[in-house]
Amino acid sequence: MALRLYNTLxxxxxxxxxxxxxxxxxxxxxxxxxxYAHIGNARPVIVFDLLFRLLRHVYGDDHVTYVRNITxxxxxINARAASEHPDLPLNEAIRKVTSVTEAQFMADVTEIGCxxxxxxxxxxxxxDDMTAMIERLIAxxxxxxxxxxxxxxxxxxxxxxxxxxxxxxxxxLDEMLAGARVDVAPYKRDAMDFVLWKPSKPGEPGWPSPxxxxxxxxxxxxxECSAMSxxxxxxxWGGGLTCDDPAKNVFDIHGGGIDLVxxxxxxxxxQSCCAFGTDVMANVWMHNGFxxxxxxxxxxxxxxxxxxxQLLNDWPGEVLRxxxxxxxxxxxxxxxxxxxxxxxxxxxxWYGAVGALEGAEAAPTVVExxxxxLNTPKAIAEIHALDDASALAGSLRLMGFLAESPAAFAAxxxxxxxxxxxxxxxIEARLAARRAKDFAASDRIRDELAAKGIVxxxxxxxxTGAAVTTWELKR
Numbered sequence: 277m278a279l280r281l282y283n284t285l286x287x288x289x290x291x292x293x294x295x296x297x298x299x300x301x302x303x304x305x306x307x308x309x310x311x312y313a314h315i316g317n318a319r320p321v322i323v324f325d326l327l328f329r330l331l332r333h334v335y336g337d338d339h340v341t342y343v344r345n346i347t348x349x350x351x352x353i354n355a356r357a358a359s360e361h362p363d364l365p366l367n368e369a370i371r372k373v374t375s376v377t378e379a380q381f382m383a384d385v386t387e388i389g390c391x392x393x394x395x396x397x398x399x400x401x402x403x404d405d406m407t408a409m410i411e412r413l414i415a416x417x418x419x420x421x422x423x424x425x426x427x428x429x430x431x432x433x434x435x436x437x438x439x440x441x442x443x444x445x446x447x448x449l450d451e452m453l454a455g456a457r458v459d460v461a462p463y464k465r466d467a468m469d470f471v472l473w474k475p476s477k478p479g480e481p482g483w484p485s486p487x488x489x490x491x492x493x494x495x496x497x498x499x500e501c502s503a504m505s506x507x508x509x510x511x512x513w514g515g516g517l518t519c520d521d522p523a524k525n526v527f528d529i530h531g532g533g534i535d536l537v538x539x540x541x542x543x544x545x546x547q548s549c550c551a552f553g554t555d556v557m558a559n560v561w562m563h564n565g566f567x568x569x570x571x572x573x574x575x576x577x578x579x580x581x582x583x584x585x586q587l588l589n590d591w592p593g594e595v596l597r598x599x600x601x602x603x604x605x606x607x608x609x610x611x612x613x614x615x616x617x618x619x620x621x622x623x624x625x626w627y628g629a630v631g632a633l634e635g636a637e638a639a640p641t642v643v644e645x646x647x648x649x650l651n652t653p654k655a656i657a658e659i660h661a662l663d664d665a666s667a668l669a670g671s672l673r674l675m676g677f678l679a680e681s682p683a684a685f686a687a688x689x690x691x692x693x694x695x696x697x698x699x700x701x702x703i704e705a706r707l708a709a710r711r712a713k714d715f716a717a718s719d720r721i722r723d724e725l726a727a728k729g730i731v732x733x734x735x736x737x738x739x740t741g742a743a744v745t746t747w748e749l750k751r
Contacts, residue, residue, distance in 0.1 A: 277640075279334055279647045281529070282606060284537065284561040285444055289649055292560065294528050299513065300335050302328065303505040303558070305532040305540070306344040306396070309377040310352040312583040313384060315596075315611060316533075316567045316574055322597055323564045323605040323650065324531045325390040326675060330646050333638070333674060343508040344393040345501060348374040348400050349494055354480055367481050374398075384584040387593035389676035397504045399495070400481075405503035406495045407486035408517050409551050410472045414487055418550045419472055422463035424489050426473040430546060431466050439549045444561060445538040470543055471496040498543035502557075505530070506548070517551070525552035526559060534563040565608045582611075592688050594677050595620045601652040601675065626672060627682045629665055636670035643674070699730055703745050706732075710743065 279292040294300045304324045307313055324342070331340045353370055361369035386392075410426050413419035418432045430441035430449060442448060449468055460467070475491040476482030482492025495503075505527065510516040515524035525548075532541065541561065548557040569580040587596055599619040603609040639662055645654035655675065662668045672678050702721055709717040722732055725747070733746045 277644050277647050279330070280649055281560055281562060282649045283559075284563050285556070287446070292528075294335070295526065295559070297335055298339050300331055300340045300529075301509045301527040302331070302340070302342050302529040302531065303501070303509055303527065304342070304344045304393075304530070305501060305536055306346055307381050308347040308350050308352070309374045309381060310350060310356055311377060312585050313381050314574065315569070315582045315584055315587060318385065318388060318584050318596065319567050319600055319605075319609065320531065320533050320564050321385050321390055322388060322600045322676075324562075325385075326601065326646070326650060326652070327529075327531070327562075328391060328393070329674060329676060330643075330650070333643070334647075341395070341509065342393040343395045343397065343505065345504045346374070346378055346396055346398045347497070347500060348378075348398050349481065349500070358479065366479065370481060380585070384588065387588055388584065389594055389597045389679060391676075395508045397508055399500040399504065402500070402503050402507055403483045403495065405507050405517075406499050407473075407484070409499060409503050409506070409547065410486040412517060412551045413472065413547065416550055418546075420465065421487055421489060422465075424475040424485070424491050424493070425461075425463060425471060426487060426489070427464060427469040428472050428543070428547060428550075429465060430468050430470075433546055433550055438553075439545070439555050441546050442542065444542050444545055447538070470498065470539065472499050472547070498540055499547060501540070502544050502547040502551070505544075505557075506552075515552075520553070522552060522554045525554050526556055528558060529560045529562060530558035531562045531564075534565055537563060564605045565603075568608065568610050570612050571610055591616055591620070592623075592680075592685065594623055594679065594685075597676060598623055602656060604653055605650050623677065624685065626659075626668060627678070627680075627685045630669045630672070630678060631665065631682060633665055633669040636666040636668075636673070638670040638674040639664075639667040642667075642671040646674070699725065699747055703732065703747060707743060707745060 280289050281292045282289045302324070304320060307317055321344075324344070328340065328342045348370065353373060354366070357366060357369035357373045361372055364372070382392075410419065413428060414421065414426065418436070419426055419428045433439075433441045434449070442451075459471070473486060473489070473493050473495055475485070475489075475493045480494060482494055485491060485493040506516045509527040510519075510525055513524065515521075519525060530541070530544075545557045549555065568574065569582060572578055572580060574580055574582065584596070595616055599611065599615050600609065602615070602619065639658065641658040641661075642655050645651045645658050648654065652675075655671075659668065659671050662671065669678060702725055706718050706721040709715070709721065725732060730747050735744055735746070736742065
């Protein structure tokens with residue numbers, strides 16, 4: 277059966293034809309490691325982990341290379357490093373911070389069932405690749421030096437033969453300028469020009485600058501991914517800066533969140549195509565949709581900002597994964613408590629049905645659904661229809677489930693032996709204590725319920741403003 281993928285670049289769903297079936301290559305933009313990753317960060321990780329698994333299923337484990345980068349050059353990282361390690365040299369302090377946060381990220385995504393990518397390059401390990409690419413862009417007339425900065429010129433790109441800037445976003449320069457947040461700077465030739473390299477300020481990390489610029493500097497965000505994808509997906513097979521054969525300077529799939537289409541991915545394409553003389557950077561561009569929490573955009577101000585780790589404290593990782601995959605990856609997703617509870621129930625039932633079966637093959641109907649642009653809702657519907665435990669086990673494993681034993685998964689179920697009337701009576705007694713300002717009694721009742729696995733949530737009745745308390749079982 278053919279693997280069909282939706283390509284943001286062409287706006288069509290087509291049969292996937294790898295450049296070389298013996299070495300299928302995929303690059304996905306990874307995290308900026310300054311703190312715990314939030315649940316929105318988990319969506320592309322899960323989506324492209326599933327694609328990685330499917331590609332390995334189709335082409336063989338040894339014939340797929342998946343690269344996901346680590347961004348460790350960032351203002352938020354600098355600020356945290358200076359705050360937490362004021363006595364260390366900045367670069368050393370940054371390495372300490374990013375090593376810890378990278379380890380946190382890897383622990384979190386491993387727990388939600390994601391395989392380790394084939395390679396996870398750090399931006400700071402590829403500065404030389406970035407400066408070499410920048411110098412090539414200057415030599416080709418699409419980048420220029422101004423006040424110790426190097427800037428890329430979309431206008432110069434569009435004035436030359438070859439691909440057009442804006443081909444991914446499908447917008448003109450004027451349309452992109454109208455909708456973009458652009459840095460206004462007197463040294464720019466045009467408002468749409470973007471930074472490839474900038475001088476380091478005091479207290480910022482710095483490296484020797486390209487093109488003979490005197491001060492130490494640091495790369496722009498977009499050049500990082502162009503250089504790391506080149507180093508890990510092109511250079512090992514004879515492509516990259518040392519190769520003038522355009523055919524060797526393209527890889528198969530580039531992925532990320534829909535928010536990266538412009539400017540990040542548009543700028544990656546511009547840099548790479550102009551540096552390598554290609555019409556495309558990657559043949560297929562894939563983007564997952566946005567995530568909301570309980571119907572609202574996730575934000576700290578709304579109090580619904582959730583890290584992966586916070587959720588893992590209450591829910592098994594496979595439940596978070598399944599809850600994500602119930603929606604098609606290109607559609608927006610509303611991440612809800614109800615959805616998590618439904619996902620847990622389904623997985624619990626399937627764990628019980630599978631038992632201890634090992635080594636089963638996925639059902640052809642499930643593989644066919646996944647091969648249609650990762651149609652996970654259809655794949656899950658096909659799993660529901662299976663009456664063969666062996667095919668059920670193989671299908672769930674292909675999608676990244678059944679990492680635990682059935683007994684271990686069952687042991688994580690919420691307690692079922694609670695007396696709802698007793699809990700409601702305790703909550704009413706606690707509310708009465710709060711009204712009487714007997715906070716010691718209120719806290720005691722809360723702690724007694726917590727010891728039984730009952731979590732209380734205090735709020736106000738939207739109609740009357742009266743204090744109300746709801747409860748749920750701790751996960």
